[in-house]
Amino acid sequence: MKKTKTTTDSASALFWVVVGILACYGATRLGLGSVTEPGAGFIFFWSGMILAVLSLIVFAQSRRNAEDTVEEAVQIDWAKIALVLLSLFLYGVFLERLGFALTTFILMSFLLGWIERTSWGRSLSVAGAAALTTYAIFELWLKIRLPK
Numbered sequence: 001m002k003k004t005k006t007t008t009d010s011a012s013a014l015f016w017v018v019v020g021i022l023a024c025y026g027a028t029r030l031g032l033g034s035v036t037e038p039g040a041g042f043i044f045f046w047s048g049m050i051l052a053v054l055s056l057i058v059f060a061q062s063r064r065n066a067e068d069t070v071e072e073a074v075q076i077d078w079a080k081i082a083l084v085l086l087s088l089f090l091y092g093v094f095l096e097r098l099g100f101a102l103t104t105f106i107l108m109s110f111l112l113g114w115i116e117r118t119s120w121g122r123s124l125s126v127a128g129a130a131a132l133t134t135y136a137i138f139e140l141w142l143k144i145r146l147p148k
Contacts, residue, residue, distance in 0.1 A: 009058060009059075009061075009062035010059055010062045010063060012058075013055045013056070013058040013059035013062060014055070014059060016051055016052075016054075016055035016058075017051075017052050017055040017056055017059065019048075019051065020048040020049065020050075020051035020052030020053075020055060021048065021052055022048070023044055023045070023047060023048025023051065024044075024045050024048040024049055024052070026041070026044065026048075027041030027042070027044035027045035027048060028041060028045065029041065030044065032045055080115055083114070083115060084111065084115060087107055087110055087111065087115075088107075091103055091104075091107045094106075095147050096147050099146075099147050099148045100131075100134075100135060100138075100139075100146035100147050100148075101131045101132065101135045101146075102131075103147075104127075104130065104131040104134065104135075105127050105128060105130075105131040106127075107127075108123075108126065108127035108130050108131065109123050109124055109127040112126055112127060
């Protein structure tokens with residue numbers, strides 16, 4: 001039996017719903033705290049909740065489009081997968097040495113420019129904006145210490 005894109009989308013969406021629910025459950029065991037004084041599980045709870053809701057939306061869309069879907073062969077590009085995994089590993093290795101902003105900028109530039117084949121001008125501008133925005137959110141607004 002061939003798998004359709006709809007079947008694959010539905011199955012993966014349900015998987016991520018379960019992961020989101022498990023994250024919410026684990027977060028409640030850590031303690032949620034409040035908005036003004038968040039507990040250890042606060043961010044994990046809301047991340048899991050967002051993941052579950054977005055996955056339910058994907059599931060609903062895949063079911064709605066089920067009758068319009070034509071079977072297609074899904075080609076898996078193992079070279080891209082290996083490059084992404086290697087880049088994430090290297091991100092973890094160099095994060096402490098190069099700092100959050102620079103390492104994030106390099107990772108995003110590589111993923112957008114090399115893996116996704118976006119123009120380098122756009123890749124560098126999006127990577128710069130992403131690195132600076134996340135740095136501002138975590139370091140400046142939330143006061144979370146990031147590697148310099």
